[in-house]
Amino acid sequence: MSDALLTVTDLQKYFPIRDGLLIERTVDYVRAVDGVSFEIPEGQTLGLVGESGSGKSTTGYCIIQLLQPTGGSIRFMGKELTELGRSDLRRTRRDMQIVFQDPYSSLDPRMTVGDIVAEPLKIHGVDTRRGRQAKVRELLDVVGFNPGFTNRYPHEFSGGQRQRIGIARALALSPKLIICDEPVSALDVSIQAQILNLLKDLQQEFGLTYLFIAHDLAVVRAMSDRIAVMNRGKLIEIGPAEEVYGEPREAYTQALLSAVPVPDPVAERMRKRVILKGDVPSPVNPPPGCRFHTRCWLYERLGQPEDCRTIDPELRVVAEAAGHRAACHHADEALKTDVGVAHIGAAALVRRGTPPAALASLAAAGKPDAPEELATPAFLDEGGTPEATTAADGFATESPDQTDTPTDLQSPF
Ligand SMILES: Nc1ncnc2c1ncn2[C@@H]1O[C@H](COP(=O)(O)OP(=O)(O)O)[C@@H](O)[C@H]1O
Numbered sequence: 001m002s003d004a005l006l007t008v009t010d011l012q013k014y015f016p017i018r019d020g021l022l023i024e025r026t027v028d029y030v031r032a033v034d035g036v037s038f039e040i041p042e043g044q045t046l047g048l049v050g051e052s053g054s055g056k057s058t059t060g061y062c063i064i065q066l067l068q069p070t071g072g073s074i075r076f077m078g079k080e081l082t083e084l085g086r087s088d089l090r091r092t093r094r095d096m097q098i099v100f101q102d103p104y105s106s107l108d109p110r111m112t113v114g115d116i117v118a119e120p121l122k123i124h125g126v127d128t129r130r131g132r133q134a135k136v137r138e139l140l141d142v143v144g145f146n147p148g149f150t151n152r153y154p155h156e157f158s159g160g161q162r163q164r165i166g167i168a169r170a171l172a173l174s175p176k177l178i179i180c181d182e183p184v185s186a187l188d189v190s191i192q193a194q195i196l197n198l199l200k201d202l203q204q205e206f207g208l209t210y211l212f213i214a215h216d217l218a219v220v221r222a223m224s225d226r227i228a229v230m231n232r233g234k235l236i237e238i239g240p241a242e243e244v245y246g247e248p249r250e251a252y253t254q255a256l257l258s259a260v261p262v263p264d265p266v267a268e269r270m271r272k273r274v275i276l277k278g279d280v281p282s283p284v285n286p287p288p289g290c291r292f293h294t295r296c297w298l299y300e301r302l303g304q305p306e307d308c309r310t311i312d313p314e315l316r317v318v319a320e321a322a323g324h325r326a327a328c329h330h331a332d333e334a335l336k337t338d339v340g341v342a343h344i345g346a347a348a349l350v351r352r353g354t355p356p357a358a359l360a361s362l363a364a365a366g367k368p369d370a371p372e373e374l375a376t377p378a379f380l381d382e383g384g385t386p387e388a389t390t391a392a393d394g395f396a397t398e399s400p401d402q403t404d405t406p407t408d409l410q411s412p413f
């Protein structure tokens, strides 16, 4: 049996779609999470990436039991969470906390900073009032927030400061696992690095384990030991960060990585990116076969192979030693192309995932015109501003990102 702190197996969350005025009946389901499996060893970070609506937050909320899963298993610290009774679950919840995306809506505006951070301690009956006050000051100090401001209200502070308050609250019960659901997405770029550094420092200091959810691939890479990529409720690639960014094997992962800007101006001009065209398939009626095939550039390039249309690809091992798995019938073909290169932190023309021959010809060319073997295929753009890409997050997508922290969940404590 796995000795990971958290093991998620075949997790499902279907949201019912109801119809009928007098008598409501379920007419279908939104398959928000549809058979997701992964594990996180203690002290490590798993980065969970994917477009908006791919099921990342729902996965996180199911793990922390803010949402009841439809099916599957969640083992945390040796306990099966889906089978725990109410009081056992309450005790276990102390060990898993969440930091929400939006520090504006996730903090109660009517509560003082001190009360917000003390709330989980109070709910779990930890310490006396005086003891809690001392602990709150200690926690605020740890997250770099002035402990003298405990009597102030959240609206008096900037986004970065509010996220520090949210992190202090998450730390209050000394948890083992923290689910960070897009913790810096709502913050100014200049503030993001400070909060990421804080999360990293806290991980070191307290031996924390993170599920780090984000749609910004650069942010996830900076934080994660391993990366899991979600698309339409499924995990479609998982492996060590170096492997997934360096040798992405799934066409969707490659598309995401191809959209990440390169910090080198020459490489940036020559960057090949995939623009995902066509409508994002409905999570209610996903297409048969591979859910990505209606938008897959590799499917087009390979002449629309039948298996993509008829067989849902399983997550299979593509690099045994690294534990790298990908759900693509043509994962080996994907790696032979010039697409899907990770450019993050790249020096000069390092285009990870690109075949060495293509790399060499790019370097030799040293100019923005693509060499012949890099000719632009369907779905591929040669740089410039892609009409359907949100530049900052590196995603080629037409759907806007959701920034709201849900309000209809159970209490996280
Ligand atoms: N409470 C809900 N009821 C119905 N559908 C939902 C609910 N919450 C999320 N969804 C749907 O589930 C899918 C996954 O959503 P979410 O987990 O928020 O994605 P992500 O965090 O990756 O952006 C989306 O299609 C979303 O509309």
Ligand code: SF4
Residues within 6 Å of the ligand: 250, 251, 252, 290, 291, 292, 293, 294, 296, 297, 298, 299, 307, 308, 313, 327, 328, 329, 330, 331
């Ligand atoms: S299985 Fe086919 S459609 Fe799916 S990602 Fe691979 S090539 Fe594309």
Ligand SMILES: [Mg+2]
Residues within 6 Å of the ligand: 056, 057, 058, 182, 402
């Ligand atoms: Mg989300």
